[in-house]
Amino acid sequence: MSLPCAHGGPASTGVLKASPADFQVFEHMHVRPEGEGEHLWLEIEKTGWNTEDVALLLAKQAGVHRLAVGYSGLKDKYAITRQWFSLHLPGKADPEFDWPPGLRGLQGLRHRRKLNRGTHRANGFVLRVTDFQGDRQQLEQQLATIERQGVPNYFGEQRFGRGAGNLVRGTEWLCGGEAPRKKALRGLWLSAVRSNLFNQVLAERVNRQCWDRVLAGDLLQPQGSRGLFLADDDTEAGERVIAGEVHPTAPLPGVPGMASSGPCRELEQRILAPYATVIDGLCSIGVEEARRATRLPVRELQWSWQAEREGEVCLELAFTLPTGAFATTVMAEIIKPESETSG
Incomplete structure (x- = not known):
């Protein structure tokens, strides 16, 4: 589904997600757990896991029904993502979790309410484009325009x-x-x-x-x-x-x-x-x-260049988008994935 670009279209190529570490997402929460209540809020870092699969695992290990687990939004499986989950545990102590490969518990705090869909307002992204090929100056001009005007x-x-x-x-x-x-x-x-x-x-x-x-x-x-x-x-x-x-x-x-x-x-x-x-x-x-x-406004946009092995160049980007927006939509304005360049 090819869609028209607003800022001249991608004139550069690169690999958008050579590894999960090249695509990182972090929830920006506007609600913070109060430290007490029937709901345990957990911030979890995951790699190679769907959001729903994490929710099912939490329910199983905590001994609660799946509906007792809440989260704000869905996050990519093939990426490193940090997101919040909640478990309804009235009258129960905090469970001891056995984190399998790909999951890491970062913090757990109590709150009076369940974490519902759409609670967070924005997501932060840190992306790496490896094997970059193109005119750096032209790409930086596109990024400056995106910072001012946003993207479709x-x-x-x-x-x-x-x-x-x-x-x-x-x-x-x-x-x-x-x-x-x-x-x-x-x-x-x-x-x-x-x-x-x-x-x-x-x-x-x-x-x-x-x-x-x-x-x-x-x-x-x-x-x-x-x-x-x-x-x-x-x-x-x-x-x-x-x-x-x-x-x-x-x-x-x-x-x-x-x-x-x-x-x-x-x-x-x-x-x-x-x-x-x-x-x-x-x-x-x-x-x-x-x-x-x-x-789509693209906030807090920053970029830098890193030298890779054998003279390859890596573009590193960081920006913030409101919920419901797609980082790939931003990238489509500036980078054509190498897999799409043949023919």
Whole structure:
């Protein structure tokens, strides 16, 4: 699923994840455990483990039901990630955990509440691009632009499953095919379908160079908020978008909710028209329409160059993204993976 870039596209190549240590993710929590309560919050470093598999292990070793374990977000398996989990242990002492290879307990603190999905507000990333090939000065200019302007807020390829399988199966289901047998698959398939529709609308806005500018009839979203308001109701909307205070949005289709209007609405309807059957399927099962910002701010962006063996060069990057955003979306603006350069 090739998507248009906003800053000239990648002119450099490199290996994005030669090892898990080259892709590190850290949750930025805005809630800290208080030190007392029925819930034990654990910060865990994991490598080669899915988030859900860690939750199952914690439940087993603590002798509690899986539903007694909470976490804020899903993290990559083939990476080094640090994230928080909680266990509901009313009247119980802290368990003794036997950490298998790939897991390390960093700290454990009590809290009065369970850790729910979406509790953390941002993720920090430290990435290494090995075997870098390209013009360093040009890449640094792209990074400086990204630091100022952000990037299009595409959903990353991992949202669609291996080989886009979740997208394919979800589309077939909504067009009258076989429904998923498991509840978890239902969510994955629906998410993949809606994410693809969002990406298609955003791609058109990137082509029109209005992904980070107001389009008449836009629905805007303040930075750090899920609220929406009509751009036409704010005489300073254009200036506020340029300043990064608010962002344009595009639809995650479903049962119609608050709608855009004018040229923005016309653009969205034209791009989504070929997917009418899929959108009808979303509406028929009661999925409600939502909106997502079209611009992704990239905060605290830093980079450096490291010499590797035999004269190879490594690019090291660090930045912070809000939850729901994809580091691979940032990297797609500047690096073309070596595996994609042949042919």
